Amino acid sequence: MQDFNLKNYIQGLAHAGDLVTRKLNLNEETAHLVYLSTMCDSAKIHRTIVHSFIESHNLSAFKAVLKTMPGYVHIQDNDRLADKLIQGYALLFLPHETCAIEVKNPPTSKPQEATIEYVLQGPQIAFSEDIATNIQMIRTRYPLQDLQVAYMKIGTVSQTQLAMIYDKSKVDDDVLLRLENKLMQIDAEVVQASNQVQMLITKRFNLLPTAMVSERPDRVVFNLSKGKVVLILNGTPFAIIVPAVFYDFMASMDDIYDIPWFARPLMILRYIGAFLTTSLPALYVATVSYNPEIFRAQLAIEIAGSRAAVPYPSFYEVFFMLFLIEALTEASIRLPKYIGSMATTVGGLILGQAAQMAGLVSSIMIIVASVVAISNFMIPINTMNFALRVIKFPLVVMAIFFGLTGVLTGLFCFLIYAVSLRSFGRPYLKLFIGEAKKSR
Amino acid sequence: MKHVLVWLSVLYLLTGCGFKDIDKRYLVMAIGVDKSEIKEKPYHVSLKLAIPTSQIQPGQSNTFHLISDDASTMTEAVRHLKSKVDKELDFSQTKMIVFGKKLGEERLDKVTIDWFLRRPEIQGIAFMALGYPSAEQVLNVRPKSERLPADSLIMSFDQEGTESSYIVTEFLFDFHRRLSEKGLDPYLPIIRPLKDTYLIDQVAIFDKEKIKAILNPEETRIFNELSKKIRNFDIETKTDKAQFALNVSSFGYSYDFDERNDSAPKLTMNVRIRGISEESKQSFYHSQWNRYKEEAETETAKRYLHVLRKLQSLKVDPIGFGLRYRATHYHGDKDWEKWKDIYPRLDWNIKVNIDLIGSGGVK
Missing domain, CATH: 3.30.300.210 (Nutrient germinant receptor protein C, domain 3)
Known part of the structure; x- marks a missing residue:
């Protein structure tokens, strides 16, 4: 090995700035240690590899020590050496053979408090961005030997690590097969987010999500116990749960943790909220412009009075207010936290009396807009939240052209669509009567 | 996707006449029908139109606009009345139909109420009554405590407000039923306008055609x-x-x-x-x-x-x-x-x- 040339092994990385090569000499024999300093824990390299090298009397003894180390891989195929380096292995070129030892930096990402799916009294910690930590969390919460964890890589370029987790005794093989097929077919280059995976394994243009993305370990474990399959992507604190039906998106973990007197009405409230957030703007247009007979006389006169100052037809004010609400929601997501309160202050001004005083919208419309915004946030899962936000616009268009009949037709079409959906072969609008008993 | 766009653009042409904002409608709160003096135009139709306000206050927000016209039929009267107002007449909130006593004494049968039954937006649960001396005078009263035009009449009849044993309630659908049912004859309560209020304590009993008698309050x-x-x-x-x-x-x-x-x-x-x-x-x-x-x-x-x-x-x-x-x-x-x-x-x-x-x- 006198003429050791790194370029022969790792063409692309040979000139990388963070590449470290060390020559280790022992009794006339030379070993080469190669690693990427940014990916590896140098203290660990010293502690394990260098230390044992110094203590060894000859190379064969050193080799024997290496073999006992955790994360030791014997390399047979020299083609994939560069990949190993990038994954945080240190390569050891010994005479006649090559081996790799995992000395990766410990993950910097720690589990954070749940912020998106917050529950009042329940587990407070969400997943972290590191796949190993996440699987550790799941294994701790679900300590059964039936729990299967299978790793794979998705993304032709990003090679993102993905873990497929399921309870072998409970999982539906059909679902598993469909999911594996879908995962095989993924040919995206860079995969970085759970929502992206969710889209890749379902139909891209589905209006309603058919796979759930959640940040809560307790939700994941609960779903595992129900026989669902969980996908965990490295680098995001969200897990994907399949199959998922409409009911799942409307359920909060609180429903299991709280007493039924409290949880059931809240659940009903959520469904009412889902109905209002989708159809209230459309109903407003339909009733104000087509069917004012729905109102009681007093309300009809009041609405007519408050609309008297508005020069445009009802749907202009609806679109105006919906635009404002959506803009406000979008802005408050994008804004940095420190100036986030500005959006709410300005939005509050507009949504409050000002728009009505200016004669742009009626006072009833302000209430409609606020109800739409507030009830939208009652839906626990974000992807469903977005879906319902989209649905209200076609309904408003139907209301503009056909009035109440249009709204009903639109809702009916939406219902038909939801019924026709399948999540990995499962009917989307299925109800789970009696199943809740087991989870009490 | 192309199809959807084509259809949407076609839909846009079909907006039609159904779309009319509530502030461009004149809500008819009550209809009064009297016997007119002119022979060829027997119906004297009065409409009580609500002038919308954004804040309801008792005694102040019951501003109304009373228009009336003589015509040979109800349809013609309403059509002509439309030319007297600036907004579309909307009968969907009409819950009070008052006939003049004279009309009732002469003829009040299926032909008279036919227009009300055929008009789709007039509800079958509209209240019916006789106005004495005339329906128009009943409609013209503006009670002091009223919140909406004609509200106090509706409140009197729907048992939601006052529950008086002297007030007999009659609905349009029930009156129509009684006009044709054998063995069940129609009746109508009589409204008498007082200064700033109404007195409703009599009932007129009909055979299938006109008033037979008026019962005293007891x-x-x-x-x-x-x-x-x-x-x-x-x-x-x-x-x-x-x-x-x-x-x-x-x-x-x-x-x-x-x-x-x-x-x-x-x-x-x-x-x-x-x-x-x-x-x-x-x-x-x-x-x-x-x-x-x-x-x-x-x-x-x-x-x-x-x-x-x-x-x-x-x-x-x-x-x-x-x-x-x-x-x-x-x-x-x-x-x-x-x-x-x-x-x-x-x-x-x-x-x-x-x-x-x-x-x-x-x-």
Whole structure:
């Protein structure tokens, strides 16, 4: 090995700035240690590899020590050496053979408090961005030997690590097969987010999500116990749960943790909220412009009075207010936290009396807009939240052209669509009567 | 996707005439129909239009606009009235239909109310009444406490506001039914405008065509009890032996036809009343309740008998004995002929059973 040339092994990385090569000499024999300093824990390299090298009397003894180390891989195929380096292995070129030892930096990402799916009294910690930590969390919460964890890589370029987790005794093989097929077919280059995976394994243009993305370990474990399959992507604190039906998106973990007197009405409230957030703007247009007979006389006169100052037809004010609400929601997501309160202050001004005083919208419309915004946030899962936000616009268009009949037709079409959906072969609008008993 | 866009662009052309904002509509709160002076245009139609306000305040937000016109038909009247206003007339909130008394005395039948029944936005649950002296004058009243135009009329009839035993409620659908049903005759309450308010304490009884009689307030109350089985009324007993008033908490009656004697058919009516003494000249605690009860029972029976006899003599049947007779017999039209023969000579046997549940006082 006198003429050791790194370029022969790792063409692309040979000139990388963070590449470290060390020559280790022992009794006339030379070993080469190669690693990427940014990916590896140098203290660990010293502690394990260098230390044992110094203590060894000859190379064969050193080799024997290496073999006992955790994360030791014997390399047979020299083609994939560069990949190993990038994954945080240190390569050891010994005479006649090559081996790799995992000395990766410990993950910097720690589990954070749940912020998106917050529950009042329940587990407070969400997943972290590191796949190993996440699987550790799941294994701790679900300590059964039936729990299967299978790793794979998705993304032709990003090679993102993905873990497929399921309870072998409970999982539906059909679902598993469909999911594996879908995962095989993924040919995206860079995969970085759970929502992206969710889209890749379902139909891209589905209006309603058919796979759930959640940040809560307790939700994941609960779903595992129900026989669902969980996908965990490295680098995001969200897990994907399949199959998922409409009911799942409307359920909060609180429903299991709280007493039924409290949880059931809240659940009903959520469904009412889902109905209002989708159809209230459309109903407003339909009733104000087509069917004012729905109102009681007093309300009809009041609405007519408050609309008297508005020069445009009802749907202009609806679109105006919906635009404002959506803009406000979008802005408050994008804004940095420190100036986030500005959006709410300005939005509050507009949504409050000002728009009505200016004669742009009626006072009833302000209430409609606020109800739409507030009830939208009652839906626990974000992807469903977005879906319902989209649905209200076609309904408003139907209301503009056909009035109440249009709204009903639109809702009916939406219902038909939801019924026709399948999540990995499962009917989307299925109800789970009696199943809740087991989870009490 | 292309198809959707094409269809949407086609849809855009189809906006049509249905789209009309609520502020571009004139809500008709009440319709009045009178007999006009002009011979070829017999209908004098008045519409009470609500002027919208954004804040409802009693006595101030009941501003209205009364327009009227003479025409040969309702349709023509409404069509012509449209040219008098700047906004589209909207009948969807019309809950009050008032006919003039003169019109009722002359002819008020299916032809007159046909327009109201065919018009899709006028609801079957609209209240009907007679206006005296004219419907237009009734509509023109602006009560001081009213929140919306015509609201106090609607509140009077829908039992949501006042619950008076003198106010008899009649709906458009029910009036229409009574106009064609054999053995059930129509009636309408009479509204008399006072200064700033209304007085509704009479009822006009119709045969199938026009007014037969107008009952006085006392008879109206008893008629209301018999036809609607209302509960919130009181019974006054004024005889030499006793003078007291009963507040009725529960009221019901049942009746049977007794045809065993063909020459003298009888109707036996059992009236059950429960009530508390409300006003009395005597102390009620230790005296004989039974005696007072009996006094009240005979008094009440007499009052019912009076009204029933009056209706019988007018040959009208707004309570629906004829309908019950037809329903409980088996020969269809033959029974109806028989009933027409029986009704004028029907003998009434009324038994009133009063349950006095309390003296109404605290000892």
